[in-house]
Amino acid sequence: MSGHDSKYFSTTKKGEIPELKEELNSQYKDKRKDAVKKVIAAMTVGKDVSSLFTDVVNCMQTENLELKKLVYLYLINYAKSQPDLAILAVNTFVKDSQDPNPLIRALAVRTMGCIRVDKITEYLCDPLQRCLKDDDPYVRKTAAICVAKLYDINAELVEDRGFLEALKDLISDNNPMVVANAVAALAEIQENSSRPIFEITSHTLSKLLTALNECTEWGQVFILDALSKYKAADAREAENIVERVTPRLQHANCAVVLSAVKMILQQMELITSTDVVRNLCKKMAPPLVTLLSAEPEIQYVALRNINLIVQRRPTILAHEIKVFFCKYNDPIYVKMEKLEIMIKLASDRNIDQVLLEFKEYATEVDVDFVRKAVRAIGRCAIKLERAAERCISVLLELIKIKVNYVVQEAIIVIKDIFRRYPNTYESIIATLCESLDTLDEPEAKASMIWIIGEYAERIDNADELLESFLESFPEEPAQVQLQLLTATVKLFLKKPTEGPQQMIQVVLNNATVETDNPDLRDRAYIYWRLLSTDPEAAKDVVLAEKPVISDDSNQLDPSLLDELLSNIATLSSVYHKPPEAFVTRVKTTQKTDEDDYPDGGEPGYSESPSHAVDSAASPPATSSSAPHAAARQPVPATPAPVPDLLGDLIGLDNDNNGNGAIVPVDILHEGPPLPVVLPASTGQGLQISAQLVRRDGQIFYSLLFENNSQIPLDGFMIQFNKNTFGVAAAGPLQVPQLLPGTSASTLLPMVLFQNIAPGPPNTLLQVAVKNNQQPVWYFNDKLSLLVFFSEDGRMERSAFLETWKSLPDSNEVSKDFPGIVVNSVEATLDQLAVSNMFFIAKRKHANQDVLYLSAKIPRGIPFLIELTAVIGIPGLKCAIKSPSPEMAPLFFEALENLLKS
């Protein structure tokens, strides 16, 4: 049953809009319908057809359902750009919501909820109220979701109109589909609210578990996901819940299975009987294995989740390692994940078979996969002491194939094996040395040099080998230089003969005089001094016994693991990061009319905007309170607490190799592109873009590093020079190794008043960034006053007046901005509110609008702001009054930048 709609795409270019306009107003129904189709086709291919708004809306009143749907679709897309005209549609919407046909009633509410225009929203309430109580379940299920839509646009309205209660009533609806949608809506509303709205009691629990048996597969997922938050009172209740959920493991829908697994795992934490737990583990294994027969994309999600599950419950799949063996045609992203799980499940019992597999993979074509397979062998060696020898012999076999990248990867892992089992396998060093010439990657080179230095006394020609590297010392990457330096010192200490003595001189000279890498230089000086003052002490220091390294394949922090397990099947479990790290849903701040007239003095008033601001950042409750409190304290000498968000994000993603390709590192960068502060032309290919930003009451330096050079860059560090606000980094810069052609962004938490520059305030922020491979880069950035305005800068009207009066006139500074046009007071206030400049009052003076606002910078310094402008005409006058009038130039500059854009 194929259509022929493609003809609607091929309208003539010339005079298209007027032509369509004419057709839309045709007296013939069919012609009008065709015209609307053409409009939708044009919309689909990205043409702007918003100018036809009125004409399309005129077609809305029709008996033809298809046409109606198309007009609705048009409205969803363009109502926002034509809010005033959208009101034309309201009548039809309201009428349709009372149509005898339930399809049309549902369609009307569904669509109205999608039109994010205030004026429409107001009219939505009555129809929604009716539809929530409609006789037809199809309409009720649509209305349930619509409440979540409305909450997203205007939370207060939902609460005021009692829709939350109506939604909660729907949980007891006799139709399972309605129940499922109500649960989804409530769960989402709860997520965005700090108040308890949707709390699952044991009563709702049992109702929902019953609905589970009857609703659609998608509905089952909603319910299971919502229920996984339920905390059972005791082991008994937990067992009862599990019993009712386990049948879901037999569902053909993988999402249902995964959500059921999540819920069972959650409840298992409470179950004390080991028999029950063992039994459940046995029950979950087969469904988890079956997930690997699903579509590759689903397999990928399943594998990322299984990775978490086996970390908590290693026994579940202990006997199933074979199902994770890679198939020839598996997509590479599936193979990579399987490999990771194989390492986790490898044991003394199965290691022989696993090694045989790894060896097989090491001869495949995909270079990344091959490397990972070689690394996997090394990780197994470190993990399983008794298998280490077998692992090493496999690595040696691989080295013999003489495939360049295999050899290099093998040497890197053998170095780690040496560090894990010192003085055990050194007999193989001779074989390694044969491949010395082929090494060209820094990490492999550095590893080999480390091995030579560490075992210099056992390698007869260690001095010759090291010497061969020395010639190119200045050209080597920093990583290799550092190893060469240390290895030469070790050699000298172990064999203090003439040859090594000369070598050490060359190296020390190179590393102190010829280099501008401070790390290398500092390390060289330390060695130099050690060697020249007390060679014996030097021996004690340099040749000291090193701690043995350990297996890193089970590495997620237990509390993070807990959180991730409670998020099974969701993105969080795919990324292995807590939701706060990537969820960026920003609620649009709603301005209601009352904001213009603060004199109303309703108690609700002062609450509402601050609530909106809170939810604008939509942070988890944990991190929002701390920075707020810090900002309010007048003596912020101690570093402000870093929100959990960053700690989790940066500190806990240990999987530095595996996920790089799958989860891009630029996880934090959002909003408009950052200004470039160090162009690639200056930075030898390294480009840095950066800007101070304020998130969640905390100041961050948002940085983007792009490596356009030919070499990998690592070891990034950052320093800030003294500046007006004493802005400095609160912690070390966390940037992973950057391969050529890749980029990484990061949010560096900042603290204030650390190193204050004396003198009059200015916006200069001097920054130095360095890495292991390049010289230190210096660049200048600007301090925008905007990021310093704190969330608690709102002043009561009376306080504002008092402060204004109490400050002497000399503290008032004003400036004209002839280039700035205020087109809409509302929009401007929104813009200012985002930067924590809070609206106090407004008055009209002749044709001018005068706005009063307040703001506050750290140490509690208030700014009282008066803006004067004529709407739509260029020219804005700004006067400020503050205890620190010397800040005024900074303020004006920031204001201009904000309003100009």
Added chain:
Amino acid sequence: MAGAASALFILDVKGRCLIWRDYRGDVTSVQAERYFSKLLEKEGDIESHGPVGYDNGVTYMFIQHSNVFLMTASRQNCNAASLLLFLHRIVDVFKHYFEEFEEESLRDNFVVVYELLDEMMDFGYPQYTEAKILSEFIKTDAYRMEVTQRPPMAVTNAVSWRSEGINYKKNEVFLDVVESVNILVNSNGQIIRSDVVGALKMRTYLSGMPECKLGLNDKVLLEAQGRSSKGKAIDLDDIKFHQCVRLARFENDRTISFIPPDGSFDLMTYRLSTQVKPLIWVEAQVERHSRSRIEMVLKARSQFKDRSTATNVEIQLPVPSDATNPNIRTSMGSAAYAPENDALVWKIKSFPGNKEYMLRAEFSLPSITSEEATHDRKAPIRVKFEIPYFTVSGIQVRYLKIIEKSGYQALPWVRYITMAGEYELRLI
């Protein structure tokens, strides 16, 4: 963990938006296109990229089908499994509607596509994906006239997959038991993995609301009923049921009871990981004579009872990519060199049980190779076949009871077939 998709995009191979449906107004098509073109630039081969990606605060998940990509965007911590599966279901629904789901058919039906996207997902939450029922109230132009214009009861019913009032003159059910054998043999000739994935595929032509009950020779069930399992009962590792099967009932007493959808569907799938003797065993000997030629001898043996016969047997043998001048002889069937796959393909139409066939092949190799020749991709030998009237697991349908209140008699037809799934032997 509440969360849903912000928007859904259907993109062409170049990453241009063909159709998109905005559900939440916080991700634009421009953003999506920008992300996708970045992806296309970065990865020469889009398939090697994982299905989940992050860019500028938005998570994108996509799947590919023929020449289009289906992608969701989200700013929340949404259920990844559910959304990815939903994308696959969209493909199923569109295939039901347009037969071929590709760029062309999308353009030809964009009005219906928009209607479907509106019905299948609301505010980013998957709603309804039963193609058969959807087509009762969302129709393409040709069928527009007969539109009921009311949501069918099924959309919100507990039985969401079947409409009422279906009528057939002849009530029939076809049941195909299809088993795929997956096997992985390593270079030592050891079987390192073998399992069987089975499916009960049903086609129902039944009137009204029939109650069905299926009986299998399920060991757990037979033992529970106290019947001695006379060697024939089987133990299934994991069973997955179509949503029509009452799972709680199965959990209780292992009864498979359901009201089936109309038409074809997979009633259940199961997995069995007992070691089975490879049905077709292949031995290969490869000899390279310096750098001039390569000789291969292949022996294929059927390891099942004489009374069964494998059909459409196809054995793919990897060959070095620089091989030329094939010279091939077989004792049965025909073999051809497929240089585009670097493989030799040996086809045998009919391969009875307990037989052995041979193939000899010789290729010339160039005498010189480039210094930095990357080593050949080590592909396994792959085998395809079908064996009708036979199952590896020994599963049997003992009965299929159909009860409808009108009391008609329905005829169930059962067929069995076994075929090769991922059948890989890494022998070379």
